Amino acid sequence: MIIESLLLQNFRRFKEERFNFDSGFNIIIGKNGSGKTTLLEAIYLLSTGKSFVTNAVQNCVNVNDDYFFIEGIFNKVSGADANPNTLSILFSRDKKIVHLNKRKVKALSEIIGKFPVIVTDYALVELVKDGPSKRRDFINHVLTFTDEDYYKNVLRYYSFLERRNEYLKNGNFTMDLLIFLSQEIYDYGRKIREKREKIINDFNERIRNIFYTIFEKESNLTIIYRPSKLEKLLDTDSLTDEVNKKRTLYGIHLDEIEIFDGEINLREFASLGEAYSIGFILKLIESELIERYKGTAPILLLDDFFSHLDEVKRDKILNYIKNNQVILTSVSIDDVSKKILDSANIITLENGSNGNN
Structure with a gap:
């Protein structure tokens, strides 16, 4: 499973931004508070209907607005379902409205488990x-x-x-x-x-x-x-x-x-x-x-990955998961090995905007 793109509207600090992802390694670089974890949170929310940051999804609404909208294009890559699937969530007034391929989903149970992601922090x-x-x-x-x-x-x-x-x-x-x-x-x-x-x-x-x-x-x-x-x-x-x-x-x-x-x-x-x-x-x-x-291999969301393990362990883990789509965050690009950088999609965040568009 991979996510090809992510659209955020009024989601935390992001007013309106679109992010594109490669099927391999994607590295989100930015200072603390720039929104790195927010991107992972949005992908996780699309997959599970929940946030791994807060128990109250309404906290994800930008402080100046009363709703958020997130949309991701997922692809299984291989097998019978190897076609893009557009999954979106509109959250307004404590209510979630979910669409899959432009069709309203009656209950989250219809989609839970279909777009697997794993988050580590x-x-x-x-x-x-x-x-x-x-x-x-x-x-x-x-x-x-x-x-x-x-x-x-x-x-x-x-x-x-x-x-x-x-x-x-x-x-x-x-x-x-x-x-x-x-x-x-x-x-x-x-x-x-x-x-x-x-x-x-x-x-x-x-x-x-x-x-x-x-x-x-x-x-x-x-x-x-x-x-x-x-x-x-x-x-x-x-x-x-x-x-x-x-x-x-x-x-x-x-x-x-x-x-x-x-x-x-x-x-x-x-x-x-x-x-x-x-x-x-x-x-x-x-x-x-x-x-x-x-x-299908799940999407791996690795938050602040380089802060908690030494270089040898990090390299072994990254080699072990090289066949998954990996989206990881880091404060500095200096923490990333040249081998990974050469093949990675780099997304740089500054003040709630990105250099990926």
Whole structure:
């Protein structure tokens, strides 16, 4: 998958700009605050409907306007869908209007997973060091791009879970209603759990080899999956406990996912540098799995890539991902090796405008 061009209107600091991208390496150069991360954010938003910078998409609207419009032209490059696809989002008054090839999309679920992108930034540290919710979100992201049914099952699961928790909280329910909702959550949860188990096994098959390839160090890296006791949703005693505590106590929203090196829990003992490196390895595996299951390599968005790794590791990673479309940001062109520069498309940002047009 590649993105050929990106149009931004009233998106953060960009009033109206168009950017063109090559199928290989694209390097966005600019000072801090020039809008480098904003370009990556816009591409990610087109792909997922979400921002990786803020939880409130309305924050992306230029401060002097009341809407933003972004449009990207994507191309699968090979296979049956090797034709340009124009994807656009208009956000106005807290409402998203999405068009694919000039046709209005009724729900984001119609396009989620079709234009895979992966973003890396310093938040990779949180993937290893933060609580299980970060790793659940990561696994959800991987499965959204590798399994067509997964995203829909997650939406249905959380819809039933929200209703169940609301009833438990306000006490306005019958036991028959609660049992019905428990069964629905269990059925969707079981499907989600099976998918998570399989994809985590896929990660564990690759993680040590890729870590050695990039960092030339042996490891005993393993992702440990401890699913919540989903079956307790159907247990009468557990149901009584949930009624007393006014919330759902079991389900895939409480699954624990941890990363170990041998017997060492890296959440507790990894340094920030180690956590960033391992997080990057997880993203590389995600890229491979998307290509394996969907037949197209995802677009890689590498924010501030040159700041967190030494030159040797950077070169190895860039060589490893040379077959993907890569869009990365840097404060200075001096950080980029001549080998990459010779083949890269350079986009220079100054005060919210670009030298790519």
